[in-house]
Amino acid sequence: MTVYFMCFFLFLVGLYGIVTRRNLIKIVISFTIMEFSVFLFFALIGYVENGVAPILTKNLPENPVFVDPLPQAMVLTAIVIGLATSAMLLAIAIRIYKKYGTFDIREINNLRG
Amino acid sequence: MSSLVPLYVILPLASAFLIPVFGRLVKGFQKALLTLVLLFLTILTFHLIFGGLKEPVTYQVGGWSPVEGIPIAIYLVLDGLSAFTLLIVNLIGLLATFFAISYIKRYTAQNNFFALLSLMIAGMNGVVLTGDMFNMYVFLEIAVIASYALVAFGIEKTELEASFKYQVLGGIASLLILLAIGMLYWKTGTLNLADISGILKEEPPDLFLTFTQILLISGFGMKAAMIPFHAWLPDAHSSAPAPISAMLSGVLIKAVGIYALLRLFFNMFALTYEISLVITVIGALSMVIGVFLAIGQWDLKRLLAYHSISQMGYVVIAVGMGMILMVQGGDRSVAALAIAGGLFHMINHAVFKGLLFLNAGAIEYVTGTRNLKMMGGLFKSLPVTSTTSLGASLSISGIPPFNGFFSKLIIIVAAIKGEFYLLAILAVLVSIVTLASFMKFQRYAFFNKSTFSKKIREVPFAMSLSMVVLVVLCLALSLLIFPGVREVMLTPAVDVLMETSNYATIITGM
Amino acid sequence: MKGLTPIVKKVAQLMSGIICIYGIYIVVHGHLTPGGAFAGGIILAGAFILLILAFGSEVVKLRKEETGSSVTESLSILATLILATAGLLIGSKVFFNDYLPKGTVGELVSAGAVPLYNILIGIEVAAAIITIFLALIIFKEEEEQR
Known part of the structure; x- marks a missing residue:
């Protein structure tokens, strides 16, 4: 059970980073930490004690216990989506750097009210 | 008939990837292709609503039939509510695309614009059709990632800043939704909405489930920009190019926010009083605070964006009232009236x-x-724009005979019948403040003294046409309250939400 | 972007072929072993990115490469869609229908259309990663020229 709470703790670490950091790149890193805490959680859901990888091979043990393959498939899909999100965030961040000349969000505040 | 269902995803997706290839070879290809695709889908939706769709259609992607009663395929489900939302997505998408044909001339990279727009529509159609939790997440991400890029399309200072803010908040919302999906899978071992609902029905509600529901409300509430989570909406919606603002405000927050909330909380979870109350309170807060934030705005698009929050509040309180009435065993006809008002x-x-x-x-x-x-003084130089915007302003502030009046009337009548007097009073007050705010818009934009020295000409034909079509729709949608039309369009959608367990039986009970 | 030293160039030249083959191996064995289209595609993209980094390139040339990779990406997705839609037109009229013969478990040519999807998605992922890389690097190059 502890592991699941550690996952949630990691999620909160990422959230804390997003809220408190002032640097755009550090915000992106915090966001990625949050993302991967969710992926870890998914990987944990599918885990079965003494399970083997869910692949049909020739030398399988008798009556194999497979780990759940579905969360793994979901994590792979989510990683692909996460890749797209990170790429978008970084692309926007470097564009912002070009326009404002800084990564500090205290100086990037044209939108108010 | 049922083999037409995946076309809603295939066609926009195919056009999103045909455009970058052929768009650089053939001039005008991107505009023509997307317009034709959306025209076809709109006509198809109208056909389905008026006669084609006798009963809900389910579609198993890949042809995987259920094994021992357990659905293993990804299901696409087309029922009344899906058809209703598909109509919103594709119709507004078509008109926004038509508007964009002329509008987009100010930007370079037109191919990218139309490709991203069709990707966004493919994602939203997917969210509306799918009957699978994780698939919903994937389509949702397709739609919102395309919208992140579209918000930043102008690549000026404000656009980039708005897009970054939108991405971080939208990303957090997506992660909350993903976490909730993981927890649901942990508890039930399945991802199919109908299957989950069947399993949850046998188990008593506990803290774990409540936590999941709160995660989902926060996630989808953030996507729908309900009040505690609204910070990104005014920035993102006002910075995007105008057709995209129309898509974001008109469609995206409904398809990926409100629709998903309705689908999950009515058809998947068992309704509980606490959750219904939370949804209603969030709706009421959005309705009131949104309009007061809007009143001080001088940037036209920010003003409209804050009104979006407020008007979405109307939708949410209407369905929230319906939920409370259904949980407490109140009058079901009043609940149906409230939900109908919300969807309308x-x-x-x-x-x-x-x-x-x-x-x-x-x-x-x-x-x-x-x-x-x-x-100021734009009335003389922009007759089409000012007439249509007058129609829209009257409609949003609830003046008869425009459609906004009737839907607000239904919501207020339902609130009084269901004895939610406070909500009824708030709805009336917010409507009055909205009217004041739009009178300000009309006066400052069109009737004051002109401040422009140069000559201003009316906008090109494509832009005028889509505005005229929309103002005609504003009037025509008033017909929805009359019996005859209402039974065809609104009632099937309301029935989906009223008969909460029907959704599960059409998938598993085949 | 300038290239790196001759040692790096030679090593990159030697390694990129091996990396490429490894990526292709992972992609085509997607239905038999762990890995598959996404992992293999990333490895394939890595081989190309290694070459670009080691040898350097002109902005004009990079632009051409970006156009090429983004067109490849779109074409491979279109091919995937056509493959999926073909199931709608022939056989049991179902989107994403696997209409090819299944073969025997464990052989390279088996599992119906799955290896085809794997190959197409592998190309798509590789092209997409290269496009992202090139887009970012072109942006940086243009900054430095100004």
Whole structure:
């Protein structure tokens, strides 16, 4: 059970980073930490004690216990989506750097009210 | 008939990837292709609503039939509510695309614009159709990632900043939704909405489930920009190019926010009093605070964006009242009336807010400003824009005979019948404040003394046409309250939400 | 962007072929072993990115490469869609229908259309990663020229 709470703790670490950091790149890193805490959680859901990888091979043990393959498939899909999100965030961040000349969000505040 | 269902995803997706290939070879290819695709899908949706769709259609992607009663395929489900939302998505998408044909001439990289727009529509159609939790997440991400890019399309200072803010908040929302999906899978071992609902029905509600529901409300509430989570909406919606603002405000927050909330909380979870109350309170807060935030705005698009929050509040309180009545065993006809009012207001809001954002885009197109203080006297030079925006303003502030009046009336009548007097009073007050706010818009934009030295011409034909079509729709949608039309369009959608367990039986009970 | 030293160039030249083959191996064995289209595609993209980094390139040339990779990406997705839609037109009229013969478990040519999807998605992922890389690097190059 502890592991699941550690996952949630990691999620909160990422959230804390997003809220408190002032640097755009550090915000992106915090966001990625949050993302991967969710992926870890998914990987944990599918885990079965003494399970083997869910692949049909020739030398399988008798009556194999497979780990759940579905969360793994979901994590792979989510990683692909996460890749797209990170790429978008970084692309926007470097564009912002070009326009404002800084990564500090205290100086990037044209939108108010 | 059922093999037409995946076309809603295939066609926009195919056009999103045909455009980058052939768009650089053939001039005008991107505009023609996307317009034709959306025209076809709109006609198909109308056909399905008026006669084609006798009963809900389910579709198993890949042809995987259920094994021992357990559905293993990804299901696409087309029922009344899906058809209703598909109509909103594709109709507003078509008109926004048509508007964009002329509007987009100010930007370079037209191919990217149309490719991203069709990707966004493919994602939203997917969210509306799918019957699978994780698939819903994937389509949702397709739609919102395309919208992140589209918000930043102008690559100026404000656009980039808005897009970054939107991405971080939208990303957090997506992660909350993903976490909730993981927890649901942990508890039930399945991802199919119908299957989950069947399993949850046998188990008593516990803290774990409540936590999941709270995660889902926060996630989808953030996507729908309900009040505690609204910070990104005014920035993102006002920075995007005008057709995209119309799509974001008119469609995206409904398809990926409100629709998903309705689908999950009515058809998947068992309704509980606490959750219904939370949803109603969030709706009431959005309705009231949104309009008061809107009143002080001088940037036209920000003003409209804050009104989106407020008008979405109407939709949410209407369905929230319906939920409370259904949980407490109140009068089911009143609950049905409240939900009908909410859904009616949803399509109305898509039409008039889409139109208002297109008006704002047209004004910006000819004058180059969005600041209300710098406009004035545009009535003479922009007759089409000002007439249509007058129609839309009357509609959003609830003046008969426009559609906004009827949907607000239904919501208020339902609130009084269901004895939610406070909500009824708030709804009336917010409507009055909305009227005041739009009178300010009309006066400063169109009737004050002109401040422009240069000659201003009316916008091009494609832009005028889509605005005129939308204002005609504003009037035509009033017909929805009359029996005959209402049974065809609104009642099937309301029935889906009223008969909460029907959704599960059409999938598993085959 | 300038290239790196001759040692790096030679090593990159030697390694990129091996990396490429490894990526292709992972992609085509997607239905038999762990890995598959996404992992293999990333490895394939890595081989190309290694070459670009080691040898350097002109902005004009990079632009051409970006156009090429983004067109490849779109074409491979279109091919995937056509493959999926073909199931709608022939056989049991179902989107994403696997209409090819299944073969025997464990052989390279088996599992119906799955290896085809794997190959197409592998190309798509590789092209997408290269496009992202090139887009970012072109942006940086243009900054430095100004």
